[in-house]
Amino acid sequence: TSGYVKSDHTSTFNTRFDINESGDEIEHKNFTNDYVRPKTSSTRTVVNIYNGSIQVLRGDLTKQIVDAIVVPSTSACLTAYVLREAGECVQTAHEIEMQNNSMQSISVNCNGVLLCEKIYFIPCSKLSYNPDKWTFRNFISEAITMATNEKLDTIRSIAFPAVGCGKYNCNSDFVAKTLIMAAAYELERQPSLKLDVYFVIQLHQYDVFHAFENVLKFLNINGSSNMNNQSYTIETYVPSKPTTRHNNKNEFTIEKRLLDYSSNEYAMVVQSFCTTMTEGLCKEMLRIELVWNNRWYKQYEIHRDEFNQRLKINTEQYLFHGCSQFAANNIIKECFNRSYAGQHGTKYGHGVYFSSQASYSHSYTEPNTRGERCMFLARVLVGNATIGTKYTKICPRGFDTTTDGSYIYVIYHDAQAFVTNNQPPLESFTIQQCTAEDEDGAIAVCLKTGDSGNDASLLFNDPKVLGYRFVAPYIHLSPDLAFVLKDSEGNVCGYVLAALDSVSFYTQYVNEWLPKMKQLYPNIPSENERLKEDWEIIYGFHNDNLQSFKLFDDYPSHLHIDLLPIAQRKGYGTKMIHRIENELQRRGSTGVHLGMAPNNTRALHFYTKLGFTILANGQDTMWLGKKLV
Structure with a gap:
């Protein structure tokens, strides 16, 4: 997306300063x-x-x-x-x-x-x-x-x-x-x-x-930040595939057209922008333009297919990139090539920077003579990400991007991003019964969403151990209540898993699943041999019993759901919850519960909108439940 901005004030934030103190050991x-x-x-x-x-x-x-x-x-x-x-x-x-x-x-x-x-x-x-x-x-x-x-x-x-x-x-x-x-x-x-x-x-x-x-x-919560009220007009360049097909002789054609404000595509871009832009910064959305560069798309498509085949999961995300109008015109013609490396700083690597937060990308936009700014919304192949540093000039072996661990991603390949909002239409995702062939994809989704909804790849040495705890048991022990969300190419982008009777499921888990895990992980690693999260899960494989699990008499069933970012905010989370609730009701369940990280405020808002209420609040887990009768 690209945006034009009209600024009434030159400073964006009021910043408070005081004097002096550290965290722990101090001088x-x-x-x-x-x-x-x-x-x-x-x-x-x-x-x-x-x-x-x-x-x-x-x-x-x-x-x-x-x-x-x-x-x-x-x-x-x-x-x-x-x-x-x-x-x-x-x-x-x-x-x-x-x-x-x-x-x-x-x-x-x-x-x-x-x-x-x-x-x-x-x-x-x-x-x-x-x-x-x-x-x-x-x-x-x-x-x-x-x-x-x-x-x-x-x-x-x-x-x-x-x-x-x-x-x-x-x-x-x-x-x-x-x-x-x-x-x-x-x-x-x-x-x-x-x-x-x-x-x-x-x-x-x-x-x-x-x-x-x-x-x-960038804290996105229900509160009002005390910021100067800047007014903006935003124009977004959002290249999208045109309705007419290109033949070979038109291979290098570049097209640009205005997007109809009443279209679904326009609404999706506005929602992505507004939900991550600091309140008060955007005064007016001038226009959204769809741009198509056929040569660029073909390069990106080859790169995307290689990612999907290698990783067995769709890691494409829609991220923002702010720049000047002059740079935007060059990007449309030449894509995000290496000449843009380092223009947004080098703190997390010498590459091209993208962010899931429009507020962050806004800080790199420049007003034109009319006070307008531009911002891109791009499809970015995130792949496997690792924390970057100012010394990272090429992506480390085994990784595809560097990151701050939160909302910033840095790419190092020209064809790793494609400026488009050509998001898959709603019907391109389907909810299907999970099969054995879907297990690896579902486990990968679990890892990519395992840190309170964020990518947990950096927290684990073993990329499958988290899924062996929270996904695979349901696919094997409760297959009738295991569903996956797939994109048009058959990639697993999410799942919802449930157990009809929690006591029976956990009994099976202890008696049937844990022996397999003990055989797969015969030794409990020391904390200095593995990252802490690996250690905790493997320790649980060797020590969990029926008393280790939370049970609620009035909510005998439980569920577990995760979606990749590419499938979020499109209504599929709600559809999958309704699907699993219907399946549980059909089997006679009177209530269902779930656990979530206490700090995941967005997930809490999602569940409460669907009728879930808080049942218990522990140190590590908040428990929610919903009656099904």
Whole structure:
């Protein structure tokens, strides 16, 4: 898609800055005695969520004027620094509390020494050089729970360090996304909660601060960001295959035509753009143009077929690319060739950059003389992605793209992207009974959606182990209730799996499936031999029993569903849920439940729209259910 923009203001965001603090182990020379009041800082990055907010600051944790600050008690240096700044009374109170609750979260009053009222010390025993998202999520959840449980209801603001970004040097993008999304989940889960959440980053940690700032900018939730209200007019170049066929003598023809605003294609492009563009940035959509470059398409088609054959899965995604109008005209003629490498920076590799967030791509657009900007919507072959660095000049062996691990993708091949919105029509996807031939494709989908809906390929050494836990058992033990979503070329793009009676299914799983897995994985790997996620699943293969699984008497059936991005937001998730509900009802089920990651707010919205309600909320899993009678 390409877009033209008319800007009423030159700055896009208000950014808030303060002074100084790290995540865990710290160097005392980095601290100053200065502080800035969070409430009156001149610039800020803030996202409002119902009655609360999330903000990122630069500063010293102990100098913030907030109601409570949070310290990971297993971080010796940070704990020692905070206690020294807090004074002897707080040190004594902390020592007494630790004697009684050495491995539990504790709350200590500050008694007027620091600018806060409370200090929450929360253990993070699993904090290490290998970041664990659940450790970070629990750190946030535990602190906010402590704040909401205060008897006097006086905690209205709370400040966190960037835990993990000091001594352990964890990936700042991963930490920022995990911590901020955990805070967002808590505020969305409790709409009446009046709590301002601050993340405080040391002054010298520029990359960490920008990582947190970027996550806030692209946070797509039901809240109103305090941003300058820019007005935009957007034109999108979206090349699409024309209705007339090309013959060989017209092989190099390039066509461009306006897209009818009443067409389904127009609506799909607008939806893709608006749902990922920061509110207030786009004033008007001028036009969407369909462009067809036949030579470019043929090159892309060959590349796509090779990807599908090699990977056994469709990894094509629709991603944005922002640029100047001059560059857009050249791209239409010559495609995304290597001359564009590095023009959007080199932080994640020296290639051509794309993003699933229009807001991110907007920052690389340039206004023309009329104040209009352009942006492309392209089909991109993501393939196997790995985290990129500024030193990545060619894609590492075994991978097809580099990424930030979230919404940025970098390609290194001219034919790996094709500028088009020629998305498969709804009827090109079909829901079919799953067969043995579909198993590998379904397992691949499980991996590509295994990190709270995002690609989990980087989290596992064994690409099949996740599917052997969550997909294959249903195909083998409950085949009548296993369905897949296929595209027009027969690629598996999603699945919905269910068990009619959870007790019977889990009994079969323990007695029939686990012995096969123990034979396939005879040894439990140590944590330094495999990534943590491999270790946990294989450990479960050797130790799970019927008591390991959550059961609900009023919701005896359970289901599991995942869709690749290419099949999302087209109504197929709803169709597949309805299909499996009908199958369960036909077999006499009275209710169905499912588990999901607590931080996956988009999935929660999807399920609640379909009539599911929250049954239980654990540390790692939220359980939802729906009556079928």
